[in-house]
Amino acid sequence: MAQFGIDSYLYAKNSPVHRMNPTTKVVAVLAMVISVAIVKDIYMATFALLLSFLMILIAKLPIKFVARRIWSPFLFILIFAAALLLSGGEGEILWSIGFLDITKESAMDAALILIRATSAIIMLTVLLATTRFDMIVKVLYDLKMPVFLLQILMFSYRYIFVFSDELENMKNSMTSKGFRPTLSMRMFSSIANMLGMLLIKSFERGDDVYRSMVAKGYTGKPTIITKNKMHAKDYAFVSVAIVVALAIHIPALVQSGILNSWI
Amino acid sequence: MNTDTLNDKPENVDEKSMPVLSVKNLTYHYPKNKLALDDVSFDIYSGEKVAVVGPNGAGKTTLFLHMNSTIKSKGHIFINGKDVADMNPTERVKEVGIMFADPDNQLFMPTVFDDVAFGPLNLGLSKEEVEQRVEEAIEMTGIADLKTRVPHHLSLGQKKKVVLASIISMKPKVLILDEPTANLDPKSKRDVLEIVNKLNADGMTIIISTHDVNLLSELADKVFVLNKRIIETGTPRDIFSNPGLLEENNLEASDIFKFFQLLSSIGFDCEELPLSFDEAVEEILTQMEESGGHIHLHTHDHSHEEMIKLRTAFQQRIERID
Ligand SMILES: Nc1ncnc2c1ncn2[C@@H]1O[C@H](COP(=O)(O)OP(=O)(O)OP(=O)(O)O)[C@@H](O)[C@H]1O
Numbered sequence: 367m368a369q370f371g372i373d374s375y376l377y378a379k380n381s382p383v384h385r386m387n388p389t390t391k392v393v394a395v396l397a398m399v400i401s402v403a404i405v406k407d408i409y410m411a412t413f414a415l416l417l418s419f420l421m422i423l424i425a426k427l428p429i430k431f432v433a434r435r436i437w438s439p440f441l442f443i444l445i446f447a448a449a450l451l452l453s454g455g456e457g458e459i460l461w462s463i464g465f466l467d468i469t470k471e472s473a474m475d476a477a478l479i480l481i482r483a484t485s486a487i488i489m490l491t492v493l494l495a496t497t498r499f500d501m502i503v504k505v506l507y508d509l510k511m512p513v514f515l516l517q518i519l520m521f522s523y524r525y526i527f528v529f530s531d532e533l534e535n536m537k538n539s540m541t542s543k544g545f546r547p548t549l550s551m552r553m554f555s556s557i558a559n560m561l562g563m564l565l566i567k568s569f570e571r572g573d574d575v576y577r578s579m580v581a582k583g584y585t586g587k588p589t590i591i592t593k594n595k596m597h598a599k600d601y602a603f604v605s606v607a608i609v610v611a612l613a614i615h616i617p618a619l620v621q622s623g624i625l626n627s628w629i
Numbered sequence: 630m631n632t633d634t635l636n637d638k639p640e641n642v643d644e645k646s647m648p649v650l651s652v653k654n655l656t657y658h659y660p661k662n663k664l665a666l667d668d669v670s671f672d673i674y675s676g677e678k679v680a681v682v683g684p685n686g687a688g689k690t691t692l693f694l695h696m697n698s699t700i701k702s703k704g705h706i707f708i709n710g711k712d713v714a715d716m717n718p719t720e721r722v723k724e725v726g727i728m729f730a731d732p733d734n735q736l737f738m739p740t741v742f743d744d745v746a747f748g749p750l751n752l753g754l755s756k757e758e759v760e761q762r763v764e765e766a767i768e769m770t771g772i773a774d775l776k777t778r779v780p781h782h783l784s785l786g787q788k789k790k791v792v793l794a795s796i797i798s799m800k801p802k803v804l805i806l807d808e809p810t811a812n813l814d815p816k817s818k819r820d821v822l823e824i825v826n827k828l829n830a831d832g833m834t835i836i837i838s839t840h841d842v843n844l845l846s847e848l849a850d851k852v853f854v855l856n857k858r859i860i861e862t863g864t865p866r867d868i869f870s871n872p873g874l875l876e877e878n879n880l881e882a883s884d885i886f887k888f889f890q891l892l893s894s895i896g897f898d899c900e901e902l903p904l905s906f907d908e909a910v911e912e913i914l915t916q917m918e919e920s921g922g923h924i925h926l927h928t929h930d931h932s933h934e935e936m937i938k939l940r941t942a943f944q945q946r947i948e949r950i951d
């Protein structure tokens with residue numbers, strides 16, 4: 367069976383984060399992620415990044431595991447930040463590389479983006495790695511996320527495994543028939559064939575799944591039972607998380623002078 | 630056909646009343662393909678346990694796809710006298726539940742619990758009722774330990790049981806199973822057999838397609854041989870006792886039945902050849918009791934000839950299947 371890392375760390379570890387009520391966890395993390403994503407103050411962003419490291423520690427997730435998870439989005443952000451850095455713009459010039467000027471403003475912007483995005487990704491990674499996917503779906507359902515979006519989410523999660531197994535099977539059957547990847551037209555046409563087959567198979571599967579849903583009386587209405595009781599300490603935790611998420615923006619608000627009229 | 634044995638039904642079968650499911654003159658071909666079903670008609674009565682057998686490509690799955698109107702055909706499939714094509718989905722699932730061969734297509738929710746709860750929720754039942762139905766179905770199929778598992782990490786046998794639970798939880802009057810024992814290990818086959826028999830004893834009407842001739846007599850009281858058309862109807866014994874029919878339809882008698890055919894060519898004398906292991910044990914014990922603890926076998930004039938005849942008959946059939 368193909369090993370998709372999506373839920374590979376779910377059952378492995380036990381930590382306060384693993385044990386936390388899923389609704390509490392999802393709401394707290396989402397509040398933090400949204401807050402971090404729009405924070406303007408670089409010190410506050412750094413604080414959030416440290417917070418996300420703390421989350422990794424409390425969740426007892428191995429650093430290597432987290433690194434492997436965030437590696438590809440991180441690379442993407444890095445490229446984005448680099449582009450921002452080199453785009454120059456007005457301001458105090460720090461370095462000049464040939465005709466490229468790197469200004470203090472663009473350096474700050476790039477750093478801010480990098481820190482913001484990294485901490486948001488780490489937080490989401492901790493959430494996904496410590497919460498069963500079905501619980502996340504149920505929490506989102508309780509939070510009144512549109513049913514059709516949830517169903518897309520659910521089915522993607524379910525069938526990505528079936529799909530990857532199918533891909534694996536095809537690959538195996540091709541290798542067992544003597545197929546060796548070489549750089550030739552034949553290889554490209556074989557791979558194209560394989561992808562074509564996969565596409566047709568997934569269409570057919572989509573049909574079959576829909577049929578079997580209808581055969582179980584599916585009418586498009588919600589089809590999930592949730593029973594996720596929050597206790598006083600959960601509400602307390604969520605409140606704290608929201609306060610922190612809001613507090614992160616206080617310095618920026620002070621700076622912009624909006625708060626002056628209040629204080 | 631031996632009508633004596635056909636009338637020998639469990640008490641809960643009520644043939645005098647209206648059939649619970651009736652197929653009337655169903656003909657079907659897939660677009661651009663040759664005929665898959667040719668004028669198929671039969672009736673199934675409440676409480677019956679029926680098998681549909683026939684070679685690969687005989688149209689069994691196609692027939693089942695009609696029974697819940699997955700393939701639409703007005704005026705051919707009736708449940709309790711009502712055309713399935715005229716029922717709305719909610720009405721239909723209360724009448725008929727179908728388990729198809731590929732469990733992956735039938736498990737699409739995040740956990741086993743959610744999959745089993747899916748049907749009852751669609752019926753619009755209250756949360757408590759849904760949970761109770763899930764509990765019942767899960768207990769019936771013996772999958773309590775899988776309740777919170779995600780479907781994609783289950784084995785095939787476990788997946789099949791979950792699909793079964795997800796259909797039982799809707800409490801359909803007619804349960805249709807397309808090759809429920811295919812690719813299962815011996816223990817899982819037994820489990821499925823037991824579940825099916827328990828459901829049938831509770832009054833559910835059951836229709837099964839299978840290639841498992843060794844389980845046939847335990848899976849069904851009545852057998853339809855389908856090969857595009859309905860070729861024959863009878864008890865498993867009727868079917869097994871008809872070599873021409875078996876050969877023409879890529880079928881075989883059960884191993885026990887064949888073995889006792891062999892024994893009867895060397896003097897083992899019994900009124901009805903046993904079909905299953907249980908029947909064989911019973912037959913042997915009765916015979917031993919009657920003849921003072923012995924079973925007497927002996928060759929007679931035609932023994933050799935008969936054995937060779939049986940062997941060629943079986944081998945031919947095996948070659949055909951290969
Ligand atoms: N989706 C389809 N499109 C075209 N032809 C099909 C389709 N499904 C089945 N057939 C054809 O219809 C005929 C009956 O197939 P069906 O699957 O009903 O047989 P079956 O009795 O279930 O066989 P098996 O024992 O192998 O499961 C076959 O000739 C098959 O090739």
Ligand SMILES: [Mg+2]
Pocket residue numbers: 689690691730807
């Ligand atoms: Mg079939």
